[in-house]
Amino acid sequence: MIPRLLFEEIKSRVLSSNKIIVLYGPRQVGKTTLVRELIRQLPYRALAVNADELPYSNVLSSRDLAQMRLLVEGYELLFIDEAQRIPDVGLNLKILHDALPELKIIATGSSSFELANRTREPLTGRTWTYELYPISVGEMLQEQNTFFVQQRLDELLRFGSYPDTLQLAGAADKVRYLRELSSAYLYKDVLEMASIRYADKLQKMLRLLAFQIGSEVSLNELGNTLGMSKDTVATYIDLLEKAFVIFRLSAFSRNLRKEITKMDKIYFYDLGIRNVLIDNFSPLDLRTDVGALWENFLIVERRKRHAYAGTFTNSYFWRTYTGAELDYVEEANGQLLGFEFKLTSKKAKIPTAWETNYPSAHFELINRDNFISFVR
Structure with a gap:
């Protein structure tokens, strides 16, 4: 266990x-x-x-x-x-x-x-x-030290952290397990209990969302692509959130005109489930979505950390219409924290608009060298 x-x-x-x-x-x-x-x-x-x-x-x-x-x-x-x-x-x-x-x-x-x-x-x-969520980095650190957890980082970004996935030895077995899990269990609660009329569209929508992690999601665009109304898309997303498949992150704003507020970003509780939806388990050096995987991983691990510690924070992303952005923002106990996520970079520049409008806010770059302190 x-x-x-x-x-x-x-x-x-x-x-x-x-x-x-x-x-x-x-x-x-x-x-x-x-x-x-x-x-x-x-x-x-x-x-x-x-x-x-x-x-x-x-x-x-x-x-x-x-x-x-x-x-x-x-x-x-x-x-x-x-x-x-x-x-x-x-x-x-x-x-x-x-x-x-x-x-x-x-x-x-x-x-x-x-x-x-x-x-x-x-x-x-x-x-x-x-x-209770898939295994957290904090839980892994109860049995392994920081070095060994860092060595498993690529595996976590590709196959996620369901207990069975972590204990299976080979990539082929991990993929097989995730495919069976997604087909047998992923939609079961939603389909059985919400009387959803179009199960195939639910699956297509999840696949579209899997391609859009780290990006703002337009309900209108999803509806047009799937032939569904905006309200139906919103209902499906809400049900998937309540079934612990995905979760939303809203935009942070203090009512400044230049700050974007209308669209949310959507992330997956487990990256193995996300990757099985797009059928891509390639190594990180062969992928074009490493930045999005890293962002999803850090945000969900931070979410686990707060849940298990019993700490309450408001979580957001931040972006302006001129293109300035921060991957993640937290507001807790009157303090504002801004984070930039880059897997390998050693330096990150604070967006001028963020520094100007929120001069007392904390800013930090989270990369593969220092992510443990962010998620444990």
């Missing part, structure tokens, strides 16, 4: 609190593995159920406290895997939690929008919520 940074945090919550633990994350990132290891270390008699199994689903969707009591009788901890598949899961967990407050409950889900919609109102104030 690859040590996960959330492990001790969740373990502490289970031991010290009776709130329900909700763990979101993409499929195959290790949610079930994490919870099973947690159960192994905790001093509780645990019942683990899979929401796909009909007997458990029937009881946990019944609103029948007597039936639910029978199910958990003699157990101190209930683990529900893929809880979003249980109808009215939020209301049923509320009934169970309120009647048996001493019962520890952990629920996992691979689609945040479905599980959140079914738990948010009934469970307000009754949960601790976490998100």
Whole structure:
């Protein structure tokens, strides 16, 4: 098992609190593995159920406290895997939690929008919520030193960081795994739960987005290319975001006329998934998209860092109509941080417009020599 940074945090919550633990994350990132290891270390008699199994689903969707009591009788901890598949899961967990407050409950889900919609109102104030992502650099550094992580950088940019991908030895096996993962799991939650009419267009849209990482995305252009309305494109993007396939970065502006604000950039939670969509696993020295890969990698790793540390920041990119730009901007605790991402460059010039308008802001170049401090 690859040590996960959330492990001790969740373990502490289970031991010290009776709130329900909700763990979101993409499929195959290790949610079930994490919870099973947690159960192994905790001093509780645990019942683990899979929401796909009909007997458990029937009881946990019944609103029948007597039936639910029978199910958990003699157990101190209930683990529900893929809880979003249980109808009215939020209301049923509320009934169970309120009647048996001493019962520890952990629920996992691979689609945040479905599980959140079914738990948010009934469970307000009754949960601790976490998100688990593909393996982070910070997690790799628990077992390997900086030198060895830097040596794996090219591999991470090509094949991503799903747990299984990292543990497979050869490139051919990594590619095969990613192809199976993308075809079997990538769209499953969205297609099953959002009643999407055109699955083929969803896949085509993802492929177009994969070619555009690091660039501003026009919903109108995507719609025209796919024969869909702008609103439908926006809906699909929102669903893919809630299913942990992609995420958006908005433009930073303090209402200066020259700053671009209308379009977002879109990134992938895992570069292996992005590369399988465009069918390109070539070595970095044979690619034309290295800059975009590096940008996506750093932004998603920074996102993991903040999520696992429990730090809250506002994240953006910055660009003016005259072409001045910064790859990444953070705003936290009244401080403004600007970053330029270049894989091999040793120097970067601060954009004059940025320095003039935000003279107190921090600026830093992130390259392959110093990226560890940015993402751990």
